Amino acid sequence: MSEEQHDVRLVVNGVTREIRVPARRLLSDALRHDLGLTGTHVGCEHGVCGACTILVDGRPMRACLMLAVSAEGAELTTVEGLTEPDGSLSPVQQAFAECHGLQCGFCTPGFLTTITAGLRENPHPTHDEAREMVGGNLCRCTGYQNIVKAVERAAAITAETAAAVAETAETPEGAAR
Numbered sequence: 427m428s429e430e431q432h433d434v435r436l437v438v439n440g441v442t443r444e445i446r447v448p449a450r451r452l453l454s455d456a457l458r459h460d461l462g463l464t465g466t467h468v469g470c471e472h473g474v475c476g477a478c479t480i481l482v483d484g485r486p487m488r489a490c491l492m493l494a495v496s497a498e499g500a501e502l503t504t505v506e507g508l509t510e511p512d513g514s515l516s517p518v519q520q521a522f523a524e525c526h527g528l529q530c531g532f533c534t535p536g537f538l539t540t541i542t543a544g545l546r547e548n549p550h551p552t553h554d555e556a557r558e559m560v561g562g563n564l565c566r567c568t569g570y571q572n573i574v575k576a577v578e579r580a581a582a583i584t585a586e587t588a589a590a591v592a593e594t595a596e597t598p599e600g601a602a603r
C-alpha cells in the first residue's frame with residue numbers, strides 16, 4: 427500500500443515552494459531531495475551534530491528533528507539563502523573565508539546558519555559567548571579555534587558595515603538621498 431501524501435507549502439529563502447510528501451518525510455530530506463537544496467547537510471540524523479541546522483522563522487532548528495509537514499507555512503532559511511541580496515557573501519560567510527573556519531566543509535552550513543541567528547540575538551559576543559554560540563555544533567576537522575575567530579570576525583564585519591552605512595547617511599550626499 428502506498429503511503430498517504432500531504433501537500434506542504436513552505437517559504438524557502440523567500441520563495442514559496444509547494445511539495446507533496448509522506449507524513450514521515452524529515453524536513454532535512456524534503457529540503458535536499460524534494461527541493462534540491464543540498465546545502466543542508468545531514469550527519470547524525472538524530473539532533474546531535476548540528477550539520478542540518480536551518481532557520482525556521484528566524485530561529486535555528488535541527489531540520490533532521492522536524493517533519494516537513496510540521497513546517498507548513500513556515501519561513502525557512504537554508505545556507506543557500508544566507509548570501510546578501512546582491513549575491514555577495516554575508517558577514518558570517520565572509521568571516522569563515524577570512525579566518526579559515528572550515529576544512530572539509532561538511533559541518534559548515536550548520537555553523538553558518540547557527541552563527542547568523544546567534545549574532546542577530548547577540549551582535550557583540552564576548553569570546554566565551556562566541557564559543558558558547560557554536561557549542562551545539564560538531565566539527566571533526568578544525569578544532570573550533572578558527573570557527574570561534576570567525577564568529578568574532580563576523581560580529582566585527584557587521585559592526586563595521588553598520589557604522590559605514592550610518593556615516594553615509596549622515597553625509598550631505600547621503601542625507602539628500
Ligand code: FES
Nearest residue numbers: 469470471476490
Ligand atoms: S543531522 Fe541533524 S543534528 Fe545531525
Ligand code: FES
Nearest residue numbers: 529530565566567
Ligand atoms: S570542517 Fe570538516 S567537519 Fe567541520
